[in-house]
Amino acid sequence: MSKQFTYKESGVDIDAGEEVVRRIKPLVRSTFTKGVVTDIGAFGAFFAPDFAAYDEPVLVSSVDGVGTKLKVAFAMNRHDTVGQDLVNHCVNDIAVCGAEPLYFLDYFSTGQLNQETAVQVIEGFSVACRQNGCALIGGETAEMPDIYETGEYDLAGTIVGIVDRKDIVDGSRVADGDLLIGVASTGLHTNGYSLARKVLLSRFGVDDCPDELAGRSVGDTLLDIHRSYLGVIRSIKSRCNAFVHVTGGGIPGNTPRVLPEGLGFEVDYEAWPRPEIFALIKTIGDVPETDMRRSLNLGIGLIAIVSPDEKDAVQKILAEAGETFWVIGRITSKN
Numbered sequence: 001m002s003k004q005f006t007y008k009e010s011g012v013d014i015d016a017g018e019e020v021v022r023r024i025k026p027l028v029r030s031t032f033t034k035g036v037v038t039d040i041g042a043f044g045a046f047f048a049p050d051f052a053a054y055d056e057p058v059l060v061s062s063v064d065g066v067g068t069k070l071k072v073a074f075a076m077n078r079h080d081t082v083g084q085d086l087v088n089h090c091v092n093d094i095a096v097c098g099a100e101p102l103y104f105l106d107y108f109s110t111g112q113l114n115q116e117t118a119v120q121v122i123e124g125f126s127v128a129c130r131q132n133g134c135a136l137i138g139g140e141t142a143e144m145p146d147i148y149e150t151g152e153y154d155l156a157g158t159i160v161g162i163v164d165r166k167d168i169v170d171g172s173r174v175a176d177g178d179l180l181i182g183v184a185s186t187g188l189h190t191n192g193y194s195l196a197r198k199v200l201l202s203r204f205g206v207d208d209c210p211d212e213l214a215g216r217s218v219g220d221t222l223l224d225i226h227r228s229y230l231g232v233i234r235s236i237k238s239r240c241n242a243f244v245h246v247t248g249g250g251i252p253g254n255t256p257r258v259l260p261e262g263l264g265f266e267v268d269y270e271a272w273p274r275p276e277i278f279a280l281i282k283t284i285g286d287v288p289e290t291d292m293r294r295s296l297n298l299g300i301g302l303i304a305i306v307s308p309d310e311k312d313a314v315q316k317i318l319a320e321a322g323e324t325f326w327v328i329g330r331i332t333s334k335n
Contacts (some may be wrong), residue, residue: 010145010148011111011145012145013112013113013315016113016115016143016321019089020115020122020141021040021141023125024126027119027122028122028126028137031129031134031135033125033135035049035050035061035102035103036103036135040137040138042138043139045137045138045263047103047135047137049102055164055165055166056164056166057162057163057164058163058164060094060097060099060160060162061158061159061160061192062093062094063157063158063159064090064093064154064157065086065156065157066086067191067194068194069085069193069222070082070152070153070154071221072193072197072219072223072236074151074152075219076206079117080120080121081223082155082223083106083120083122083124083125084124084128085124085226086124086125086128086156087104087124087125087129087134087225087228088225088226089226089247090104090157091134091228092160092228092229092230092301092302093245095161095229095230095234095245096229096233096242096243096245097168097169097170098167100133100161100162101132101133101159101161102161103134103159103160104125104129104135104137104158104159105138105139105153106125106136106139106140106155107139107140107156107157108153108154109140109142109143109153109154110142110143110152111112111143111147111149112143112145113143113147114151114244118141118153121140124158132228132230136162137326161287161314169237170258171241171257171259171305172260173241173242174258174260175241175243176263176332176333177307177330178241178305178307178331179308179311179327179330180255180265180304180305180328180331181303181315181318181325181326182300182302182303182326183232183300183301183303183324183325184229184272184301184323185246185297185299185300185302186224187221187222187224187275187277188222188224189297190257191247191248191249192248192250192296194294196281196296198285199285199287200218200222203284206218206219207219209329210280212276212279212280222316226301227301227320229301232318235318239277239306239310240306240314241307243302243303243305244258244305245301246300246302247297248295250293250297251293251297251300251303252294253294255303258305262334263331263332264333265331265332266329267329268328269298269328271326272299274298274299278296278298281296300328303328305331
């Protein structure tokens with residue numbers, strides 16, 4: 001008689017998946033905004049945006065992941081921050097375009113579903129969605145044995161937001177002589193972790209506390225949450241010509257994305273103090289400065305591009321909000 005196989009024996013536990021859905025329902029519902037039409041569990045997520053305040057509403061969307069920062073979460077067995085990283089990263093990507101977030105959808109995939117891990121991750125989604133005022137209206141939890149190592153998972157997320165066409169921030173107003181105001185990051189955010197892990201974990205364990213990190217562990221420092229800049233952008237966008245979300249590619253790779261043809265930029269990399277984590281990576285790994293600049297944000301997570309006559313007003317708003325910032329460069333003619 002041939003062996004009888006079940007779905008659970010092949011690596012997929014349907015009951016565990018249903019239990020996760022049951023446990024996360026209160027978390028997801030806590031993010032619901034007025035536009036949410038359907039509850040969690042439908043085949044599709046319904047959202048009814050209120051267009052009354054817009055003359056010509058335009059939807060803005062972005063999709064991203066967390067990258068190899070997840071490897072640090074696995075090593076620390078700490079999963080309550082990476083969900084926040086993902087939401088905030090996606091929110092920032094549309095906020096720099098002038099958009100307000102409406103809703104977020106997530107994708108969580110793993111080899112064998114660990115309920116506690118999944119709930120922690122999704123709780124992180126819900127925390128960041130509430131903080132950013134957007135609804136977590138749908139997602140997918142996929143259990144795929146043989147794809148992932150034990151205890152590992154991957155994340156992806158999609159954000160949808162809205163902006164009035166006249167309020168789109170696309171860099172078209174950027175001009176020669178504009179200034180770059182850099183706003184502080186909270187560590188590496190979600191980029192450069194392949195380099196950071198290669199360097200730091202060749203010397204330290206995740207629980208080690210090098211003197212350079214002022215008593216904090218390597219793992220905790222690397223798991224610092226990728227912050228949301230939505231509030232910052234809201235407060236100054238009427239005075240700014242463009243924004244740069246400093247992600248993969250660093251300042252050199254992201255700033256050109258908002259520059260009109262014929263313009264370039266200069267950055268003074270001595271204009272702000274680099275957080276110690278970046279100095280540690282550079283020193284231990286003997287990492288070339290070019291790689292540091294192209295792989296890591298180096299302590300600047302957002303750049304506001306402003307005309308010189310708006311500089312003082314923008315700086316005043318940022319200071320009153322308690323932000324840490326520096327004038328780090330300017331826009332130039334490529335010639």
